[in-house]
Amino acid sequence: MPSHVNLRTRYWELTKECPPPPVERGDRNTWIIGNPADPLWDIDVLPLTYSDSRWSAFVVSVTEESRRRLCPNPPLEVWDGENADLVEFWYVMHYNTMLGPYLEFGVTISATYKDPKGNVFKAGYYPYMYLSSDAAVDAGRVLGFPKKMSYIRITEHGGEKGNDFFSFAMTRNGYLMHSGTGQYDDKPVTPPFFYGKTDWGKFNMKVVTRPDISSSLWQLTYIASELPAVFNIEGHRFQIKPEHTRTASGDAIDWFMQGTPFDNMGTELDVTSVTGLISFTFDLVIPVPSVLWEETYERPASWRGYATMWQYGLRQTFPISQGS
Numbered sequence: 001m002p003s004h005v006n007l008r009t010r011y012w013e014l015t016k017e018c019p020p021p022p023v024e025r026g027d028r029n030t031w032i033i034g035n036p037a038d039p040l041w042d043i044d045v046l047p048l049t050y051s052d053s054r055w056s057a058f059v060v061s062v063t064e065e066s067r068r069r070l071c072p073n074p075p076l077e078v079w080d081g082e083n084a085d086l087v088e089f090w091y092v093m094h095y096n097t098m099l100g101p102y103l104e105f106g107v108t109i110s111a112t113y114k115d116p117k118g119n120v121f122k123a124g125y126y127p128y129m130y131l132s133s134d135a136a137v138d139a140g141r142v143l144g145f146p147k148k149m150s151y152i153r154i155t156e157h158g159g160e161k162g163n164d165f166f167s168f169a170m171t172r173n174g175y176l177m178h179s180g181t182g183q184y185d186d187k188p189v190t191p192p193f194f195y196g197k198t199d200w201g202k203f204n205m206k207v208v209t210r211p212d213i214s215s216s217l218w219q220l221t222y223i224a225s226e227l228p229a230v231f232n233i234e235g236h237r238f239q240i241k242p243e244h245t246r247t248a249s250g251d252a253i254d255w256f257m258q259g260t261p262f263d264n265m266g267t268e269l270d271v272t273s274v275t276g277l278i279s280f281t282f283d284l285v286i287p288v289p290s291v292l293w294e295e296t297y298e299r300p301a302s303w304r305g306y307a308t309m310w311q312y313g314l315r316q317t318f319p320i321s322q323g324s
Contacts, residue, residue: 032142047228047287048139051096054244056154056168056279058089058180058253059189062109066270070127071111072205075220075293079110079122079193086110086192086275088124091168093154094136102133103152105170105178107269110193111203113220113292121222121292124194125203128265130170130177143289144206144221148172148263156279159183163246166279175260180253182277187249189276198225198236204289213305215298221289228287237285244281250274 022031062085067078078084088108095101108124115121130150131137140147150172156163161184169179194200202223209216227237255274259267299305 047285048098050094050282050284050286052281053095053097053284054093054154054156054279054281056091056166056277057191058255058277059191059275060087060089060271061085061273061275062087063270063272066268067109070107070268071109071125074295075113076111076125076203076205077113079112081193083190083193084110085272086190087269087271088192089269089271091152091154091170097136099133099135099139102131102136103154104132104136105130105150105152107265108192108194110200113203113222115292121201121203122194122197122199123201123203123222124192125205128269130172143286144204144219146204150177161246166248166277173260173262175262176256176258177260177263177266178257180255180274180277182248182253184246184248184277184279185252186247187252187276189247189249189278191278201225202289213299214301215296218295218297219291220293222292223287223289227285237287239283241281241283244279246279248277250276253277 025031064078064085067085067087071078087110088106090106090108092104092106094104106126106129108126111123111125113121113123126146129140129145129147130152131140131147132150132152134149137147137149150170153167153169155167156165158165163184165181165183167179167181170177204221206219206221207216208219223237225236225238227235250273253274253276257266257269257271259265
């Protein structure tokens with residue numbers, strides 16, 4: 001397996017040009033995003049490929065109650081085996097992608113799914129994801145990732161090795177949701193159980209609702225860890241470059257997280273301890289996922305899912321000035 005995957009799309013390999021937007025293509029089967037005239041990216045950039053991205057994973061201990069609450073059951077069961085309490089709380093700096101450069105954040109919880117035939121699928125499940133790029137948010141939602149827009153800052157700097165210090169922060173709608181700062185001490189850090197295991201993939205829960213909200217289709221999507229056969233390359237679709245790996249113990253990390261009026265992650269994710277940080281550089285391929293489970297939920301014409309006007313929700317919540 002080469003150290004750099006750099007698997008480009010067929011259109012780019014043939015033409016060395018950006019693919020034409022959907023409105024200029026005659027085959028409507030290739031239109032998967034609307035409005036047809038925008039955006040530029042579409043089915044021609046699937047599977048998504050990344051090279052030389054920088055992943056920084058805080059390893060945090062989260063209560064079982066919180067993990068179960070964040071993994072929808074049915075169909076998922078939270079992992080109850082070795083290191084079950086360890087959750088990945090990660091930031092990524094994507095430099096080279098088919099969607100342009102952007103920053104990303106997510107939470108990964110170990111979970112399993114057992115299908116009617118008795119097959120057990122094991123994967124990390126994403127209850128939260130935040131990004132700095134609207135194109136990447138759109139692309140992720142098509143594939144089932146629960147992405148939202150946010151402002152993210154990632155820095156590594158200073159020290160004898162050139163990047164001994166780290167600083168991460170994420171804000172949304174004017175509120176600081178999380179920050180983590182510190183210095184790499186290169187001490188051993190125990191990762192979540194799925195790290196490095198080729199039989200663990202990635203889960204997402206995708207919900208597609210009809211425009212008239214008469215029904216919603218729920219789909220559990222799954223991306224295996226192995227590269228799809230179409231690439232004619234054997235190996236893991238997530239290729240780590242170990243020479244760039246740095247670690248920090250829990251004692252070397254200054255941690256802040258809070259809930260906001262617009263995002264509940266800081267309160268729903270009950271973190272009991274921060275055990276460490278693992279940062280590494282990698283290449284990645286994200287193919288179209290498979291659907292393992294689906295259910296459709298119907299709503300009668302008489303259904304009204306509205307709260308009493310102005311009584312509930314965020315509409316009556318306004319930030320209060322704290323002074324200068």
